[in-house]
Amino acid sequence: MNSAILLGLFWHFVGAASAACFYAPFKKVRHWSWETMWSLGGFFSWIILPWSISALLLPDFWGYFGSFRFSTLLPVFLFGAMWGIGNINYGLTMRYLGMSLGIGIAIGITLIIGTLMTPLLQxxxxxxxxxxxxxLSLVGVGVALIGVGVVSYAGLLKERALGIRAQEFNLKKGLILAVMYGIFSAGMSFAMDAAKPMHQAAEALGLNPLYVALPSYVVIMGDGAIVNLGFCFLRLAMSPTISIKADLSQAKTLLITNALFSILGGVMWYLQFFFYAWGHANIPADYTYLSWMLHMSFYVLCGGIVGLLLKEWNNVGHKPVSVLVLGGLIIILAANIVGMGMAS
Known part of the structure; x- marks a missing residue:
């Protein structure tokens, strides 16, 4: 396995680790509705950072985006909106199925669709x-799916040991939402493929290959922002139980603390796809469709590692932790199989 492929695997792992950790700062926010903190964090991750970084990278920001035909930007835009819808469904899936079952079904579906649909469409x-x-790539995808399932089963054992149950368990609603998440969140994988002309144009302007995908995030994440922020603002305007006015009426110190934690969460969220772009750039051209599989499987692996570091698995017994470790090893095996496939 050559050094470029190893770097690709490493940067995908770093991006997934950021994804696994991004919600930790949000948990520190107090006396704010989820909609308010998600909107503030999202504004930085979906708008401020993509625009700022692209403006720094591109010699002519407006000239670059103005050089593309509408027919080139439209699929990137639509797939970005598709991915944004998936983001909303993810949170609702956890609400009705719980973390372990929700992650197992949702991530499993999006891993398959986001990975294999691209070569199918091509x-x-x-x-x-x-x-x-x-x-070997197909075998790696299958092994990764098994690893995700094993880690999810470990999470289910953990929830049972701790007496944790989904907030409003509803199998029918949860399964529908999990399938919707799996399908719609794969829009990021499709958007990256549709944005190849944007990547090529950025490279022609002299951008480092590691950065050529970042300007396309202005379009991809901008559409996700429209969907997510629109949903949050609608909830804030219409819900009788939450109010932006009440959220902003907190003490000044708490407002500053909440804002900083929300922004930090948004920055960490963006970094997952910043490093996703680096990983993607190191994957051989014929195998870039595997970037999504690597990101999602590493996300599940890193989620387990973060949980262990935060001592969330304490007092659950030996079996859940052993199953978690086994699932993690299977995901690592899957990454190696895929790496060998790319190097063959």
Whole structure:
């Protein structure tokens, strides 16, 4: 396995680690509605950072975006909106199924769809069966799916040991939302593929290959912002139980603390896709469709590691932790199989 592929795996792992940690600052926010803190964090992660970083990278920000035809930007825009809808469904999935069952179903579906739908849409899916690299990639995806399932089962054992149950358990609603999340959140993978002309244009302007995907986030995440912020603002305006006025009437010190934690969460959220771009840039061109599989499986792996570090698995017994470790090892094995496939 060459150094570029190893770097690709490493940066995808770093991005996934940021994704696994991003919600920790939000947990420190007090006396604010979820809609308020999510909107503030999201404003930085979906608008401020993509625009600021792109403005720093591009020699002519407006000239770059103005150089594309509407037909080029439209699919990037639509897939970004698709991904934004998936984000909303993720939180609702956890609400009705709980973390372990919700993550297992939702991440499993999006891992498969986001990874394999791209070569299918490109008419290259059957070619995967005709090469050693393609065959190993398919095996790696299957092994990753098993790893996600094992880690999710460990989470289920943990919840049972701690007596944790979903906030409003509803299997029917939860399964529908999990499937919707799995389908819609794969929009990020599709958007990255649709944005290849934007990546090529950025490279032609002299941008480092590690950064060529970042300007496309202005479009991709901007659409996600429209969906997420629109949902939050609608909730704040219409819900009888939450109020932006009440959130902002807290003491000044608390307001500053809440704002800083919300912004930090937003920054960490953005960094997952900042490093996703770095990982994506180091993946061989014929295998870039595997970036989504690596990101999502590493996300599940890092979530388990973070939980162990935060002592969330204390007092749950030996079996849940052993199953968690086994699932993590299976995901690592999957990444190595995929890496060998890319190097073959």
């Amino acid at each position: 008419g290259k899916f059957m070619q995967l069966f005709g090469t050693t690299g393609g065959q």
